[in-house]
Amino acid sequence: MFKEPLFHISHDTCIKCYSCVRICPVKAIRVDVSNELPSIIPDRCIGCGSCYRACAPHSITFRSSVAECREILAAGEKVAAICDPTISGEFHDITDYRKFVEMIRQLGFTYVSEASFGVDLVALKYKELFENFKGKYHFTANCPAVVSYIEKYYPELITNLAPIVSPMVATAKVIRQKYGQDVKVVYIGPCISTKDEALKFEGDAKIDSVLTFVELRQMFAEFNIRESQLEFSEFDAPLGHKGSLYPIINGFLQAVDISENLLTGSVITTEGRNNMVHAVKEFDTRIEHIRKNFNLFYDEGCLMGPGTSAGGEKFLRMTLVTDYANKRLLTFDKKTWENEINSCADLDLSRQFEADDQRLPVPDEEKIEEVLVMINREGHMHNDIGCESCGYPNCRDLAIAISQGLATTEMCHVFSGHNRQEYIQTLRTTNENLAATKIALKESEEKAKHEQEAQTESAEIITTMLQNLLSGVVIVDDDLKIYQSNKAFIRIVGEEAAMIDEVIPGLVGADLKSLLPAHFYKMFSYVLTSDEPIENKDVQFGEIKLGVSIFPIRSHKYVGGILRDMYIPEVRKEQIITRLTEVIDENFDMVQKIAYLLGEGASKTEQMLNSVIDSYKNPGKKT
Numbered sequence: 001m002f003k004e005p006l007f008h009i010s011h012d013t014c015i016k017c018y019s020c021v022r023i024c025p026v027k028a029i030r031v032d033v034s035n036e037l038p039s040i041i042p043d044r045c046i047g048c049g050s051c052y053r054a055c056a057p058h059s060i061t062f063r064s065s066v067a068e069c070r071e072i073l074a075a076g077e078k079v080a081a082i083c084d085p086t087i088s089g090e091f092h093d094i095t096d097y098r099k100f101v102e103m104i105r106q107l108g109f110t111y112v113s114e115a116s117f118g119v120d121l122v123a124l125k126y127k128e129l130f131e132n133f134k135g136k137y138h139f140t141a142n143c144p145a146v147v148s149y150i151e152k153y154y155p156e157l158i159t160n161l162a163p164i165v166s167p168m169v170a171t172a173k174v175i176r177q178k179y180g181q182d183v184k185v186v187y188i189g190p191c192i193s194t195k196d197e198a199l200k201f202e203g204d205a206k207i208d209s210v211l212t213f214v215e216l217r218q219m220f221a222e223f224n225i226r227e228s229q230l231e232f233s234e235f236d237a238p239l240g241h242k243g244s245l246y247p248i249i250n251g252f253l254q255a256v257d258i259s260e261n262l263l264t265g266s267v268i269t270t271e272g273r274n275n276m277v278h279a280v281k282e283f284d285t286r287i288e289h290i291r292k293n294f295n296l297f298y299d300e301g302c303l304m305g306p307g308t309s310a311g312g313e314k315f316l317r318m319t320l321v322t323d324y325a326n327k328r329l330l331t332f333d334k335k336t337w338e339n340e341i342n343s344c345a346d347l348d349l350s351r352q353f354e355a356d357d358q359r360l361p362v363p364d365e366e367k368i369e370e371v372l373v374m375i376n377r378e379g380h381m382h383n384d385i386g387c388e389s390c391g392y393p394n395c396r397d398l399a400i401a402i403s404q405g406l407a408t409t410e411m412c413h414v415f416s417g418h419n420r421q422e423y424i425q426t427l428r429t430t431n432e433n434l435a436a437t438k439i440a441l442k443e444s445e446e447k448a449k450h451e452q453e454a455q456t457e458s459a460e461i462i463t464t465m466l467q468n469l470l471s472g473v474v475i476v477d478d479d480l481k482i483y484q485s486n487k488a489f490i491r492i493v494g495e496e497a498a499m500i501d502e503v504i505p506g507l508v509g510a511d512l513k514s515l516l517p518a519h520f521y522k523m524f525s526y527v528l529t530s531d532e533p534i535e536n537k538d539v540q541f542g543e544i545k546l547g548v549s550i551f552p553i554r555s556h557k558y559v560g561g562i563l564r565d566m567y568i569p570e571v572r573k574e575q576i577i578t579r580l581t582e583v584i585d586e587n588f589d590m591v592q593k594i595a596y597l598l599g600e601g602a603s604k605t606e607q608m609l610n611s612v613i614d615s616y617k618n619p620g621k622k623t
């Protein structure tokens with residue numbers, strides 16, 4: 001049956017603190033390079049639950065068995081609950097163990113048994129194994145996280161795992177032998193990794209579901225089961241003996257008096273993540289010197305397992321366990337216990353282990369050095385030391401993990417801090433540039449505004465001047481369409497132009513060809529094409545005689561025309577002055593000769609003509 005992975009990380013709430021990466025003893029958490037989010041690699045995970053405990057925002061959850069258990073209980077079959085003896089340390093808030101036995105019964109369990117009897121049975125097997133030494137030392141195989149660690153990371157040591165089932169599996173076999181093979185079994189314990197251990201067994205060893213104590217409390221709340229409403233109830237047989245000490249690390253050995261004597265004993269017991277990791281490593285390299293069996297627990301005894309309520313106090317729990325064990329011993333019936341033990345003599349409590357090598361190939365030195373250079377940690381100086389904030393014991397191990405695709409360079413705080421500084425500096429420079437650009441933009445906007453205002457003002461002045469000129473002014477484009485014209489031009493052109501002006505002021509866009517005769521507008525075409533001006537040319541336009549000057553404004557694009565009505569007195573007078581001045585200039589020699597022939601001095605002739613000019617300029621003045 002497919003089961004989802006034991007642990008899951010929610011990326012919605014993960015804050016990328018990497019506490020999980022740091023604490024994982026087997027680096028089973030990969031950080032994605034693209035989004036820097038951590039994910040658990042199920043095959044590498046040993047189910048220890050350290051990451052689950054370390055995750056402050058509770059982004060890591062484990063596979064819940066509550067719904068599965070609810071279904072098993074609702075199916076109407078016989079269901080046995082097997083309680084790990086750690087339950088006495090967990091339920092400090094319940095006054096008597098017989099109360100939580102009844103509370104569990106109230107959930108719908110047919111039998112409520114204790115795993116202490118299974119511990120007794122298994123411990124006896126270990127006593128036999130350790131005392132009949134055949135040249136090989138063993139690890140105890142009770143802690144599923146330890147078993148998984150050896151199977152995955154020291155597969156060559158699986159033959160050193162004691163070939164004995166755990167107390168959970170042993171108790172399941174006992175229950176089925178006693179109450180029938182059809183009984184369903186739910187294990188209630190402090191451990192999360194037992195959920196995966198349970199999946200490995202079938203037949204009379206089958207564990208149908210595993211509830212942690214946290215999940216059990218959840219079910220009590222869901223079924224509204226409270227101690228105060230219930231009477232005492234005893235565990236169903238078989239009852240255990242000193243197996244109830246199992247939650248305390250040495251309790252397992254003391255259950256059957258396996259010697260821990262430092263001088264003569266054959267077992268070393270240790271607990272906790274780091275101790276366990278180092279113990280296996282030393283067993284691997286030094287067992288021929290150490291010459292002891294190893295009794296290992298990943299957690300600080302089952303007491304502090306990740307399936308217990310958070311915030312538990314270790315020594316209070318130890319006391320609760322020993323109090324419970326003492327209480328049980330008061331009513332211990334040795335005869336019955338021995339009979340029960342003897343009745344299990346034929347139970348097969350043996351177990352095989354499977355190597356599941358998850359070790360990754362170590363990258364070559366060149367690659368490691370390349371990564372060390374990348375994170376500015378090149379050189380041997382940094383290889384064996386490190387701040388460990390990345391989760392790896394030294395820079396070299398981080399470099400190896402990066403090469404293996406398990407970690408990212410950003411996990412190195414020094415590297416990411418340096419990058420951050422560079423980024424901040426870049427950001428600061430960009431901001432300064434941006435601010436300078438903003439000021440320059442504002443200044444140029446203001447300048448442009450002033451220029452536009454000045455242009456508008458001068459355009460208004462020019463237009464006003466243009467409109468008040470006596471001469472007609474017209475500017476046309478290369479299509480001879482009027483760009484601008486003044487009132488005098490409209491007056492000269494006549495009635496038709498005046499009508500258009502009412503609709504389109506200044507005749508803007510009107511076609512010059514439709515307003516002027518061909519000989520006249522062709523003069524504008526000529527100037528447009530030749531780019532040469534026509535100066536002061538007389539043009540007859542209907543009844544009017546015009547003095548016309550046409551000049552290029554923008555080469556081949558715009559030309560302007562000035563049309564002067566010669567019959568306007570001011571214009572006529574000015575014209576006569578101009579013409580006479582031209583005559584004097586052009587014919588001066590000839591005038592002198594004529595004057596000589598006529599007997600008159602040249603100066604006199606000139607004087608005479610100048611006086612004519614003067615009289616036109618100043619009509620009231622005597623000459």
Ligand code: SF4
Nearest residue numbers: 014015017018020055
């Ligand atoms: S412990 Fe791991 S999963 Fe939890 S917030 Fe930190 S990085 Fe995310």
Ligand code: SF4
Nearest residue numbers: 024045046048049051
């Ligand atoms: S449960 Fe343990 S082995 Fe698995 S990812 Fe978490 S810390 Fe690593």
